[in-house]
Amino acid sequence: MIRILTLICAVGLLFGCQPANKPPANESAPPKNQDVPRTERVKQTAPNRKQPDNPPAVADRLVKIATDMPQVERATAVTAGGYTVVGIDVDPTLDRGRVGTVKYSVAQALKEDPQGANALVTADVDTVQRLREMADDIRNGQPIGGVTDELANIASRIVPQPSKEVPKQEEPPSRVEQEKQNQTRNPKPAR
Template sequence: MVRKLSITAILFLLIATGCAQNGSKNDVINDVQNNNFITVNQRNDNSNNPLTGEQAAMHLVDLANRIPDVKDATAVVAGNYAVVGIDVDKNLDRSRVGVVKYSVAEALKDDPYGANAVVVADPDIVERLREMRRDIQDGRPIAGVMNELSAIVGRLMPQIPYDINTDESPNEQNEKQLPKGEKQQLNNIQKEQSKQQ
């Protein structure tokens, strides 16, 4: 009895499954006959064709020039890093120049070529970047340009965030610099202060 019931249930499931598939086949046939096609928009994001340094620099210049108050821009790209120089009106006050620089940095941060860019607005550095760009276009060896670029960035950003050692607390770093007698004295003072709280 149980066996007959099991066989009947299995046959019922097979028939029900077969009918369900048949209905979906008819739906596909009806869609094709009624021309219900799905249009797919494809775009080429050039992820397989990375830009050259010169093309990336032009791309960053274009992005920077779209920001209000940027009169002109220049960029030098070296590998994954870039320095973008912007010209602003000389009559803008410093706080407004800072806002413009921040706006340019915001425009570049989501761009794969501008994510690691340094934005500068100092007229002397911007002019030097233009000269470096001309040197690159004239075929000057990239090693000299890289040295000069690293010197500029080193003056602008003396401490790079990812170089900071966060393994030790500032107190531990300072205590290592103290002579032993002063270190013990500091520990005693800290213990006394913690008892008072």
């Protein structure tokens, strides 16, 4: 019995005299009753690449983006005075709906580029030819003022401005007017 008591006391002393399992002072955890600050994920961004600011370089960049799209054979772009219009040449055998889909795809690809975000896209053959001539004129040193006016004219044709007058909405005829119209259309037979 004395041996059992001695054994129990020795085991108690061994477990009772062990130091508390505390982390070092510089790594101590905050007390449980305080709010723990939440960690937030921050999207890391790379520095923006310097984009060319001169209109011919912007136009060349947008042409490259447009020609990388499927079913676009050639493209031309003119940038002047805050306007950018991109003309695309597609296979002439494509139907009108498919051409619209290609134009939409090109416009979406251009929107992903900061300099093409507001660019207008056209596949009209005559307009694309005018754009091509304007791009040649710019490369040949023609003053940009005349080109800006013509480009604004093209842009207004691609995106027509809403008229200042709001069209009136027709109201349905009243019940009395409806009955009068029905009587004049279907007269009652004489008895």
